[in-house]
Amino acid sequence: MINPGKRIEQRISRLQEQLSRENPILVEVVSFYQQLDKVAKRLGLLSPAESYATQISWWPMVSILGTFSAGKSSFINTYLGMELQRSGNQAVDDRFTVITFSPEGKTETLPGLALDGDPRFPFYQISEEIERVVPGEGAKVNNYLQMKVAPSEKLKGRILIDSPGFDADAQRKATLKITDHIIELSDLVLVFFDARHPEPGAMQDTLEHLVKGAQRRNDNNKFLFILNQIDTAAREDNLEDIVSSWQKALAQAGLASGNFYVIYNERLAQPVENEQVWQRFVEKRNADYKRIMERIEGVNTERVYRITGNMESIANHLEQQAIPSLQMALQNWRKKVLMWDGIVLGSLFMGGVAFTAWLGYWNGLIFNPPWGDIGSSPIAWILFITTLIFGVIAVHFTVRSKVAQVLAAKLPTREIYGNLQRAFLLSTKPWRSIFQHNPRGWGYRARRGIEAVREATDRFVQSLNDVFTKSADNAAKPNLKK
Incomplete structure (x- = not known):
């Protein structure tokens, strides 16, 4: 069985093959979409089986x-x-x-x-x-x-x-x-x-x-x-x-x-017998039909600009909406995790003090368990401290997981840039510190990738303008209907 990542690669490959036959000017644009895919997949906004290139009609x-x-x-x-x-x-x-x-x-x-x-x-x-x-x-x-x-x-x-x-x-x-x-x-x-x-x-x-x-x-x-x-x-x-x-x-x-x-x-x-009346209808029909045909013939050019504009729109949404939304969600997550850590651990601490006091383990403000001081029973103390540390860690990771799930449920799953909920959950995995400001996959490499797409888009639009307006470089007009 072909894995989802391989299937999407084959789908894009077939897209490029068909474009090369019918609309070759857009073949290069597919590669720009693939660059955005890489950024989005590292962030978790797209799954391995998804691509921005397959979400529009080419x-x-x-x-x-x-x-x-x-x-x-x-x-x-x-x-x-x-x-x-x-x-x-x-x-x-x-x-x-x-x-x-x-x-x-x-x-x-x-x-x-x-x-x-x-x-x-x-x-x-x-x-x-x-x-x-x-x-x-x-x-x-x-x-x-x-x-x-x-x-x-x-x-x-x-x-x-x-x-x-x-x-x-x-x-x-x-x-x-x-x-x-x-x-x-x-x-x-x-x-x-x-x-x-x-x-x-x-x-x-x-x-x-x-x-x-x-x-x-x-x-x-x-x-x-x-x-x-x-x-x-x-x-x-x-x-x-x-x-x-x-x-x-x-x-x-x-x-x-x-x-x-x-x-x-x-x-x-x-036609009716009154030629003047009929001529008026003919002239109106011909004028409107011509305008309709002009709009139909113009969709090829409009589509090239629309697809290119959509690509730049996705790049902007990624950087200006998806990333700030994830950063805000992570900030909110961090605050709530620390708050609930304090509440849960504080409650457990007070409960533990009350329980050990009931067992008679306290001598005033001094904790005096049955196994005595460290010198008399070091193994018992090591086990106690180890259990305490692992207990605190277990509480913390349980809290952060539960808080992440609650916050993720409020995030959208189908935005123009992808699944914000999935990206957030990937950024709250146990191996990531709660003090990290940026989501998973966002750094210099990702920012540079988006900027490279913007620059490529600008160059591509300029070349389109030169072609369609027959500018001074006398570039040959591509056959968009081919």
Whole structure:
């Protein structure tokens, strides 16, 4: 059986191999994450089976969410230039579909297990998350996820995710859990609504989860709200009325302005006889569709900066949050250990005095046990003192262990930088003095390691800026889609 440390090494190795084929500019960044791993593992924030490099998605993700019959699948087919997804006016698919590039030149559909068991994809072990939310459903991952590989060039270096209609899935808790997971990892989230349903109030549940959820996030700019199939309003020429109605609904749900688009599918649209009216719809659609395409094409560049920024964020969290939190916890631990040492040993001492007094071992303030003075019975005195010393030591280490466990229970186990509880417990092991200020693994070597990552990040970002802005050094732009 492969040990956890070896397994994570193999996983990172596979990640680097795939990046070298699809996004080579990021291969170097993986090594930066590994440097942070070394620091975190010495501290105990990461276990041997963990890595910061596996906690993010390395491929730009574009998610397509929304209500059923909103035209999500048709949009994907048009974008890819192939009929990959089934489309229709009813809910035609009740699973999330993760769409990736196929270098073999053919299209295949794989079960959800292909995603759950492959550490290269952002749904690795998602069955465990589903199980925690809905007991018994984790084993049914194939009911929630499927994977499709297609030879479209649009998929090189990125992942598309098509979702089931929000109001079409009976297993709501698990579906929302996967949706939240997708949103968290995505670089761009396209939320589709159907213009053929003029009453946006009927979609209140969808608006509640997607729109209000977006507003609570720091990265809400990645949400694009799209009113699709607006060509159905061309005959009545009420484009502005429908758009206004939806914008009002979005505003009531918390989306105040921006990131709202109006489109339709050119292949399926039926032009109206009034050419002026139709031209107005065409111009609006083309302008918004172009903006959407620009955002999709831009996710590759954004992902490089996002991954690099995440690495620097982890480095900062390690030094500015994890270490001070551990130092404060150790200080608190030291104070409580000394306090309880005093209380317990003082109580034992007073109890011992009272007990030996009851036995008649005291002559006034002079301790006079039956075995006499040291000269008359040295062995007895040595045994007594040895027992006393070992008793004090046993009490101290019992106290420090119990206090550490109580304090550790209050520390978080899942922070961006790792498991603070585990790091604290490792820093309170018996062989570590309670007077050590720094946690285990924190010293010059660790500080220098973090600083080296920061310096490497700065150099890498500067090189990215030179590449993407075509600066004076005339560096060749890397093919981020390769």
